[in-house]
Amino acid sequence: MKNKYLIPLFLLFALITACSEVIDIKVDEKEKNIVLNSVISDQEEIKVNLTKSIGILESDKKVALIEDATVELFENDIFIEKMNYANGYYFSSLIPQTGTKYTIKANNNVLKPVEATTYMANKTNIKRINYSIDSTWRTEQWYDTLTQTFYDTIIVSYEEVKILVEITDNPQTNDAYMLTLAAKRPNYVYPPPDYLPVKVGDTLVTIYYNSLNKEAMEWVNINQNMYGGAIADNFFSGQTFTFSALIYAWDIKDYQNNTTMPLYINIVNLSDDLYKYVTSKNKYDEASYNPLAEPVNIFSNVKNGFGIFASYSVITDSLLIK
């Protein structure tokens, strides 16, 4: 029923554009800051990207890498090493350990030095996994533009798989939890002359699912291959929680061989910082489509700068659905 707002907005717009006069006004440019971005996991070495913030009136093209900074890594407040720059990142040789505190300090002697701290997210055990298969009948109508009529409904059937993943929260930590699902999808080539399929390998593909949880779930993208519904542990602190996800059966079927592919179930622990960052970024993106929305500040834990230094860890189980 949002249409009801269109008219007042239209009238307001008409009124303002009819009477308005547009005048440039001066805006003071703020002092630039270091932007520190690093999301670490227990699966790879720590790497940090540093860029320079730009003025509000400047082009995105003005974003510049900071390649000459001194970047220091601390573990539990003990200096570990000076990180080395290569190809846009400052690298460490250290793979983070869960439950450990990491601090990064960066200084390029031009902008204000920045500092950020995070705790490497703990891992959570998957307590139980269940699934059920259901065939859902759905009705659809179609509209004939020629006769301008809705025609008889078409019955469509989808086979769906409901996945239940039970976890227990560690009351000592302040993490959030995310469920991601993936399947190894076979890759085929079809060589002549008979063009019969030949399997040449697999690709791990993240599967989108419909979350059935009524709790405050947030759809989160950590990167292009890691996305799913996440929930902060303050909703079930110290208790168990069951993720409930619905996927289409075709997402895990190999129709060429008429087999089912294993489903990889990942429970991703997000550090509190990372959860705040991704949820605030989601809100920021949503608000950018709504001109009347209150502006959103993207969460940052970087002192004297912008960006995010946060962590996640992953535990994976697999399930073969028959």
Add this chain to the structure above:
Amino acid sequence: MFAQKHTVSGFIEDASSGERLIGAAVFDANKITNGTTSNVYGFYSLTLPEGNIKLSCSFVGYSLFQKEITLKKDTTINIILNSDVLIDEIVISGERNQVEDVQMSVVDVPIKTIQKLPVLLGEVDVLKSIQLLPGVQSGTEGSSGIYVRGGGPDQNLILLDGVPVYNVNHLFGFFSVFNGYAISDITLYKGGFPARYSGRLSSVLDIRMKEGNMKKYAGEVSIGIIASKFTLEGPIVKDKTSFIISGRRTYLDLLTIPFQLLFSGLNTEATFFGGYFFHDLNAKINHKISDKDRIFLSTYMGRDKVYMNMISKWDEYQDKTRFDLHWGNITTALRWNHVFSPKLFANFTLTYSQYNFVTEAANEYQYHSWSNPEDDKLYTSKYSLGYFSGIIDEAIVSDFDYNLNSKNRIKFGTNYAYRIFKPGISAMSITDEGEDMEIDTTWGNTNLHANEFTIYAEDEISINKAIKVNLGVNYSNFAVRDTIYDSWQPRIAARVLMSDKVSLKFSYSHMTQYLHFLTNTSIGLPTDLWLPVTDLFPPETSIQYAAGIAIKIFKKYNFSIEGYYKTMENLIEYKEGASFLDIEEGASVGWESKVLSGRGWAYGAEFLIEKNIGDLSGWIGYTLSWTNRQFDEIAFGKVFPYRYDSRHDIGIALIYKINDHIDMGATWVYGTGSAVTLAEQRFLPYENVENYLNNVEWGTSTSEYYGSRNNYRMPAYHRLDIGFNFMKEKKRGTRTWSFGLYNAYNRQNAFYVDFNGGLFGEYYSDRETRKLVKYSLFPIIPSVSYNFKFK
């Protein structure tokens, strides 16, 4: 041995119209410290020692009334005041004696003043005149919104004849719903609230309608640029029953009809009519049953409407589409005044207030059967869609004034209100002859019902000649959704008379508000929603401390300084990223997930100098203030300035009587620019780092950093308005031509600022050309209006 005391009481009336006069001073001229003022129904009660007294009554614009009597017993004297043409100078301030009065932070603005001040498009506007007072911010350019001492627009209790008005805006806030020609008295309380008022945190605006002339018929017509008005009043039974009716309507839509007809005439296949108007009507009947009893029935009805109708015709077919958007208030009060004794006056009122917002769209078209070419019948298909929201408020009120003795004046009373909140219902109807289809359905939010009961008592105590205090308490109880909220709200006001020209004042008031107001625009959209408190969002409360000094200088000038500090708890604000566009189905509960609860505080000092007498009269007000908000989940819990936090505010209103036929009015306002939220810098977000490093064209955009809410100040606002009134006595009455210039030096004040590419700008793809721009609404606007007041 103490002399025995008796009470002299009665009503104070205007001799020419029989209208009762509010706030007239009554005193014993032999002992000037013994005095009182008439209440909002024109009743006074004064207890004096037995003996000879010189009963006196004064009210600006009227001759002094004096009568010598020997007071031996309780006596009733109705005072009739004659308008004094010799002192008929333009009155700027009310008759309230600022030095004597125990009440502080209160301003009376006579309607005569409001009618003389220049305004936008010549439309007399009560709220815009009030914006000129210290402690009152005006909101956005041209709007009628009032923001009192750091409070929001929802924190003003606006009463029309004692009935709360829930939406005071016409035309998205550019005009208020109050017709200046139907109003007799306006009082604004900014703090130190008497216990009889409750329900809002920041101000009480008590507006009283005229009662109607008891003596003779009178009338007034006015024709302006955008609206015309009429007022008619007179006796139904002379000195017994009177009426007044006053109405106005805009006619921009009517003026465009010829153009729309012309356009439609050129197009034979389609006709289009559309427009906007608002109208309102005030009416009142006032009947004197006896010297002790009087009843009043007053009503206000106002409506804004936007409409569009389109009819298309081809062959034998016709397609009609209609769209209506309308909103408005209806308020009604049935009042009975009764004098139980010279010491006890009572008022009983039944009130009804309703605000509705309706959107309706409908379509109707004809067609032949699609499936049967043999069928020649022309079938009709219709659909309509509507959305309805609003609030209804019904109340029964009792108020008592009890003059206990010469040292204690007590007011007490009760108020029971039943409210229905209508957060939004949609209705759809479809009928199709050909398909034999009929659908009629509604969906949306269930109405919420709430009951509020209030009881109050206050005692104005004269401790000695110098010290007077007003002690009061208000208890309220609000029941909604099986939960009961209640609140004790103590109120204290004190005055210490340093001399007959100087007094010090102090006040403390605790206020509670059981209604939340959902809006995140500053323009008074009709979609704004009133909703009751919930467990998550409990009642809003405020505590205000104020202290001040009032000085009378050279008999002509009143000077006052007031300082205040106000805290507000449980305020609501939209969450970051939320807007009223998100409040749709489920608004009665869903809104809770879109807003946050926080706190606010405001402090400042107000300076006001007024001149009430002479050819040049007016006031100069200055406010130095700070208003802040803090919400845990907004800007990471940082304290941020309220949108209408204004460090410096100046309001000057001057009226100069050039001669008996010409007067001139001028107002000048200056205010620190409103606070708005604008990005300060931009940065590459984490998820775009890889794309940036790989030179991917898409997905490398930067994100904005705001720092805090309301972190940027718009340019300072200032504006000069000038008006001239040319009066001429005619055979049948007084003719007045009024000419005005709004924004006389054409200041391009900012209505809205944004980086180009924002709400009203063009989409930008290249930020190289990005600029911060301001959108200015009203340039210099001349106005003219014609008014004729019948004798």
